[in-house]
Amino acid sequence: MGNRAQIIIVGTIFVGLGLVPLFAELTQTPFYLDLARRMMILAIGALSLNLIMGYGGLISFGHAAYIGIGAYVVGICAEHELVSGFIQWPLAIIVSGLFAIIFGLISLRTRGVYFIMITLALAQMMYFLGVSLDRYGGDDGLPLIERSNFGAVVDITNNVTLYFIVLGALVLSLLFCKRLINSRFGMVLQGTRSNETRMKTIGFPTLRYQLTAFVIAGMMAGFAGALLANHTDFINPDMMHWTRSGDLIIMVLLGGMGSLAGPVVGALAFILLEELLSGVTEYWQLIFGPFLILVVLFARGGLLGFFANKEQRDE
């Protein structure tokens, strides 16, 4: 299935990402450092969504909520002068996980369109909660007084250091997903996507596995949120807006749903296109929309699947 080609493509992307700081330094364009860092953070978010959407068949339309929760945990901690990253980041993951347990228990009672709508509603609830938190900036958001502090271990106030931390986090997330989907747990998740009734009748209580996947995905997104707060030095409710959740879904679709590295390719392509097209016209979605439709219609397996298979044909 073009596996070797996929590895080459993904490997090239990571080498490229590794060279961005050097490029930005040489050309004196810190903008690219910033852009690539945002891409990678959202790629972690898209990877986590792909776990439940691509492998679990659960289309969550509220995944940005967990990114927001992770970011708010970091922001709120910083506001109260709790700046240690060793506390902030695990806390961001744990709190996102707790919300995912509750939201998962509610939304996993339904399937299909109802699941989409409930996850959307719950995420919008979090968005309005963010808006109403006047103490933490309300609608306007809240500047991060200080980035997460890792003491003598590493100093992420340096933008290049933060860049490599994010790059490392993305690589680890990708490896984690790879192990997960090929494990026994991953087989149960994929089997349930394929045929839930059959899974039940061979003896799997499917709900608890789906809930676990939902929570793992929420925690990963929460981690991405902790990174995002440090990346933007700012938190605001917009991070949780339903359009952000939609962006994540688009990234997964664009790159290739249910392929391991597809969401990484999707996130990169999405941010890149957004940046390029919005330079051309204010109404960049007008071009992006039809492009997305073309990808979904004609590139089965998204951009990654398309290019990986093309390369295989050329061999």
Add this chain to the structure above:
Amino acid sequence: MNEIVLEVNGLCKSFGGVLATDHLDLGVEQGSIHAVIGPNGAGKTTLINQLSGLLSSDDGKIQFNRSDITNLSAPARAKMGLARTFQITSVFGEFTALENVSLAVQAHDGHSFKFWHDARGDKFLTEPALEALTIVGLEERQSIKASLMSHGERRQLEIAMALATKPKMLLLDEPMAGMGPEESNRMVSILSQLKGKVTILLIEHDMGAVFSLADKITVLVYGGGIATGTPDQIRANPVVRSAYLGDEDLES
């Protein structure tokens, strides 16, 4: 008389005003093949769905190995050793044959909250899976995707999946449905191999298969059992003759 493995008393299920299962009593003996026959719409599939836990029952009691399973979930019943197949083939299309059966093995090998080790290379799953595939004669097709297999092969794969759960009893919903004569014969020989080793409740329209395989037959009409007996008794039963079996069925 052998021990009763599955005992059903006064089982009921209605959809709206229609009684799909009407105060049904049934006892399946250890190691036997017990066939349930009846015209279309007699409630055979409803019965299997109730027995396997996909449908809840309105009234009555289901006992399996002397414990009451009436209110247990489908996964819980499967864990107790009650396996089933579906009338409309139900396999995991994007998985290979071996992966399909491995998943069934996995369901009965403790919990699956194992996040790290590669399941596809796990001998504790693949070896029993291959054994089950061998029983149904699919060992050479193990790496073929289920969606690419023929209809008959997928029916065999379903049996292998059910067997891989190490069942005490199989509920088979028309295993020969949609099969050609050759495939049907293969299925009959697979089932006769299993006879005595695992108790089977067989729903089937192929009367040749039913009368050659079954130890006992229950005739279901409008959700109720109108007769139960050996194949010979059923063949001779005048009520069954008029209700269901045409004369041509009885010649064989």
